[in-house]
Amino acid sequence: MTSQQTAKARVVAIVGRPNVGKSAVFNRIAGRRIAIVHDESGVTRDRLVREVDWEEQRFQLVDTGGVVMLDAEGRKNTIETGIRSQVDAALSDAAVAILVVDVQQGVHPLDEEVARIIRKSGVPCVVAVNKCDQPQHEAGAAEFSRLGFAFFPVAAQHNRGMGDLMEAVLPHLPEAANETAVKPLRVAIVGRPNAGKSSYINRLLRAERVIVSDVAGTTRDSIDVPFTIGSGAQARHYILVDTAGMRNRHSVDNAVERFSLFRAEESVKAADVVVLVLDPELGPTVQDKHIAALIQKNKKGCVLLMNKWDLAEEKGMTQTKTEPVLRQIMPFMNYVPLVFISAKTGYNVRRSIEVIDAVAAQTRVKLPTGMLNRTLVEATRRVVAPSRGGKRLRVYYAVQLGVAPITIRMFVNDPKVATKPYTDFMTRSLRERFGLEGAPVEILYRARSRPEPGTRGTAKSAPHTGRPDAEEEALSGELCD
Template identity: 40%
Template sequence: MLGALGASHLDSMMPNRKPLIALVGRPNVGKSTLFNRLMGSRKAIVEDEPGVTRDRQYGDAEMLTREVVLVDTGGFDPLDDEGMLPLMREQARIAIDQADAIIWLTSVREDVTPADQEVGAVLRESDKPVFCAVNKCDSRGLETEALSFYSLGVDHVYPIAAEHNRGVLDLIEAVIDALVERDAFAPIDNAEPSKDPEEIAELKSQRGGYVEQVRVSVVGRPNVGKSTLINTLLGAERLLASDVPGTTRDAIDVDFTWQGESFTLIDTAGMRRPSRIRQSVEQYSVSRTVRSIERSHVAILVLDATRTLADQDARIANLVERRGRACCVVVNKWDLVEKDGKTMRAYELDLAEQMPFLAQAPKLFISAKTGRRVDKVMGVVMQAFRAFDARIGTSRVNRWLENTTAFRQPPVYKGKRLKIYFASQTSTRPPRIRLQVNSDKAVSEHYQRFLVGRLRQEFGLYGTPIRLDFVKKQARRSRSVTIDGPAPPHMMMVDLDELDEQELLGLDQAHHAEDSSENLSSDDMSLVNDDDWSISLPSDE
């Protein structure tokens, strides 16, 4: 049995449940603005036009020292079936079903509408605590106008201005009180204890650090099937997916577990050519996509097999490589391609010709819609991540270097052959190798590509960029040892770079053994000065 201290320590690591608070309401009432306010960051795209938010956007937040999960939803209009609204409505209903509490946003700038009445009826059926927040009350006069929303049959109306943080504290105090009353913050039964902070600190101290969750961004042109791929991986309609290009507008993080490993899948907006971007919302979306690539470990580049490879595909792939992220290629809609036994090989050759920097990346040909070969995607992702996170011992790198330079000699520069003396890995994610050379100017691009290719082949580094740093070896400066008193001539100058402390003390003892004519006391023992690396011996005077 655990002792009192052990049990207390274990209890402290047991995670408490984080209640989920859903933000729902008609389009363009300020849900994303309130979401960003409560999150303390601009996580959701905000624009003064309806329908900007479409997918559910989750985020961890701290409210009055309590940890909660917030979910922003798309516009919920039960009476409108135009365009994307039915799909957005279904996403909002899922959030309502999952929520422990609901903040229902309306806008004081519009009177109570039939759509508001319908939303209220749906929320009353949920049997969840509902808090009606009337947004955009930027003045006391507008707060008075908000009282008209009592006609919706709610117990209390909270006038707020999310953009200016007006009235928000009263709202969250009411929400937290209701959650506490419902015991929503209770510890999770049968939950796995959190990792010991000391264990995490030890893992983080290891070279390369510790990754609790592998972050995987899914990128590509519009309408190639990124959201459908994630939905198929999850086995649920988590993300809004349709045949309309540009359905996804924001970068959506989805936590996911595969074979005991934790991942964050990041669905991103499709990236079009800059010349075709017209709306500011799309500019925000592309900016978020770039940031999503930067914070991911691995990028899945999704290509549409039914469309020819385009320059924009190459631009996106090049962006991933320049940001130093691992990459694997998923060719989607392969079920729609007329093919024979040579079709896949022909596509791979075309891909290698147009994007040579992706020739080494793992590739899969799938159908996200039917699920064909989707079960292999995460295996390919882990292959790329292990290469991205690889750590190679110095002795192994130098054996590789010796064999590689023997296989193909380094080039000659201005009549002098390049020499590579030593190699070592200095960092991971991506792997970075430092090579000591006699001339950093003698390294040609062709020979660099040769070295990178041999590294991939030797250590299986497929799917990750490899960075090589060529550093000119500096001439070693000899440091002298000064000996006071008689000493053998061969001891008057010693290269101390070759000696450790025990060998330095050995020099001292050898001197005493040769000087047998005089007995030295313990007070006359030689002193080693670390500052100037000199050995001071007693004189004969």
Template identity: 40%
Template sequence: MAKPVVAIVGRPNVGKSTLFNRIAGKRISIVEDVPGVTRDRIYAEAEWLGRKFIMIDTGGLEPYAQDIIMQQMKRQAEIAIETANVIIFVVDGQEGVTATDQEVANMLRKTSKKVILACNKIDSQKYKDNIYEFYNLGIGEPIGISAGQALGLGDLLDEVVKLFPHEGEEEYDDFTIKVALVGRPNVGKSSIINKILGEERVIVSNIPGTTRDAIDTPFEAGGQKYVLIDTAGMRKKGKINESIERYSVIRSLTAIERSDVCILVIDGETGVTEQDSKIAGYMHEQGRGAIIVVNKWDLVEKDDKTMNRYKENILKELSFMSYAPIMFVSALTGQRISKILEMVDFVSNQHAMRVQTGLLNDVINEAVLMNQPSVSGGRRLNILYSTQVSVKPPTFAIFVNDPELMHFSYERYLENQIRKSFGFQGTPIRFLIKGKSK
């Protein structure tokens, strides 16, 4: 399941960024004793009690501020609140309740989101009684903390984790294939979904960033259940001007995490960009099944070698994802759109494929006979035994005499031999190299 999202909100200068950095375990946000320093949401991954989550830092909320920067910060915070599963509302325990705190509390109550009230700067005994004043906000029981001195953070995070969805809870059954369409803005993700569905169920516009959230569309075709997850496009950080597009990055990443198969949609006219490579890298790191779909193929001037040249360029730019099948489609004309679900089915099966241990060891033993590992420091790698330990993605444990002797190039060679024998198209392969027990 996707990681829960936690937003830290409050008026300016109550210690939100300090708390964010404490939880994240490193200095990510700028921390200055000046209101308005954090002007954008900044996000990071964090973990508590074995639960990983995405945390969003926000600029200070000033509900009635007329200043343009404060207005932008307010909108950023509102978007973070819309995104979050849990909200940490930070107040200043030394200063007491302010009119702005009251307004922020009123805004949070209207969201029906789960809110935890963190009373910050309770760093000495004399401030502890100040906590009781914050019951007047009507948000619930305040938790006294000191982000600066790292006091009370464990109690705060205990309460945060309690509000997360239970691990293992799935929105869809195990037989449903969850497919995320990801890519830069305006490459045609929503148009592809509409063509697949044969009806206008997702808003389509030629304005980049129209899809502002991850939209689930469950449907059934040929007896197979699917969920298509349409996501807002991701852009390079320097090119994100609209605050909503910043918010879309988090939703896109969590959509990848939720999926079984990811379809990376590339603009046929533009080709592979640096941002496409980054999105593909996240798909690969998360171990998802992968399909590369080149859209707008009808707009590309072609000869009999164009498609092969294009494939070669994709394999060059996305060399780490050479296992992903490449399709050329046009959402506008419907060209090859009908083949996408066939490819999704195929990749999903490959992603979940399990190989018998005997067959696996036969292939690896033959690979070793054809190409012996090199000698390092007078010692040679000796592969003792191999077995597949999990699927989605396929993961293999290889027991050797010394894991230090397994060179990455030989690991890649073994991967190629396994793919040659069993396929595993459209899915990354993971290796766990283990030393023999003593």
């Protein structure tokens, strides 16, 4: 199946040789989207996939930077082979490519090689002539016209020329049905009694970015409140679900409370994203941990909200000291973003909306198959695989089966050899590379015999097409050897 025949998603791939500023271009485009977890530097440095909202257009941005290419013997490939593999993997799902080059170095033979691969793939392409930091640099951009694509002088570090570049990129994105317009995503607000859920919902519905649907009978006291984040055809539609306070089952002493608890638990099961509201004065209680475990058990996207932060600050509490304590008490929720808010003053309520929206996107992200497998290549080389009865686990390849939760099937020699610590490590590796903040990840194992030598392609020769069979051919050697 050729690239032209493959149905393309709304994916923009950034490609190019090393050290031309691909990451800077990626960060500049992705910067239009607020980072949703951890403000400290370095956390998102190696991110390969981000959802971006640019001029009311939502799309997935894929960066090829940071992918280490290895051959079947575990050695670094030649630069040419590595570049070819990176570009093939990035283009397999892309609707349009941004080829990043360096104006200060001029046209490099590898630039021409990447351009040739892109032309052969049939994927539309625009050239970002990067590092045009000064006006005099723009004259050198014309040299890149020989690559055969429209070119745009840019300086990603200084945000120069990015608007013109993206104006040329966006028309190549295919029209996509907005599934949330037909079936809105459900956001359940849960927590212990008196954590401030109702106050948060009341404040949320007055926030700037939230548009509450004008539906007859819909009021702030409704159980289900439709609302929209963003505008245009790609706006995401939600239904906000209010729930009763979730007390410990042993503390529930009447039929009404039992029904309320049951309804809250059912709301979690039916939700796409669950917002767990916490009280900073009490800290994460045993009941908070039970609710978090319920969210995790049902494999739901999650956001932690530390409400009443105005009162906490009056008592001298700080975010830098509070978050580590919370993470220590609830280590199983370390992948979940935490937002400190005050429903009373409105502090960080707008940010909480953006985080909910971003987590909803993360729960539905589709990982490029080539990058998924190459991430596993790196991960398997950083850990000793478990063994059982003298048999060591061998991973052949992996495919993504679905979203919400992100479900990955890994084909191995014997699923019984896999252990929970090994699965947890592979999950952390996926999060390190792709983010997936707040999104549940499930790894499943299936037995599969390793391809016989000579009957399958090798890591050196097999091109990436994005199909599972091609991944098996190209990567089984890398993952096993």
